[in-house]
Amino acid sequence: EVQLVESGGTLVQPGGSLRLACAASGFTVSSKNMNWVRQAPGKGLEWVSVIYTGGSTYYADSVKGRFTISRDTSKNTLYLQMNSLRGEDTAVYYCARDSGDWPSFDYWGQGTLLTVSS
């Protein structure tokens, strides 16, 4: 059974850093394109980043240069390193798996809440 479990969300001060993790089971993270999607409180969904099976990475303009997506195949875990955090980064962060058959996010984690505030 495919499962994605995020962790790491917490309260961070503006300018701070944090790393989110997404532990996968039922498949290997390196075999699928993996994404981070966020949702600010009461708002819609915003795509954040993708890491392709080949290792290429892409980011939304809002996080480019501040966030880094990566994966650890030995731990079967996806990461999102977030630096220079801002209040507008406050959101629930979801990891989402691309199905591979057609570009779409077929499995999602339960989400982890990041709050950026002083």
Add this chain to the structure above:
Amino acid sequence: DIQMTQSPSSLSASVGDSLTITCRASQSISNYLNWYQQKPGKAPKLLIFGASNLQGGVPSRFSGRGYGTDFTLTITNLQPEDFAAYYCQQNHLIPFTFGQGTKLEIK
């Protein structure tokens, strides 16, 4: 970036009703259009991929159509569990943008 515009932003309906949500892309995305359902406090769930293909396990009362820039999600015979938020998303070009969402409420 490709902008995705959904309408309406919210609507009220009753159990048994049928309704259609529309999603328009700012440029052609072929059929790289997906629909997700999200219930409060939960992660989104994939309903339809490739504009018209039902994800496994999704009831057949959900259907999608469209190509290019204009897309629709239709729900027939609304059930209590269908009252949720719905999002379209394009996976044609990075960034993979979502529509702003449509909140479906019980009348």
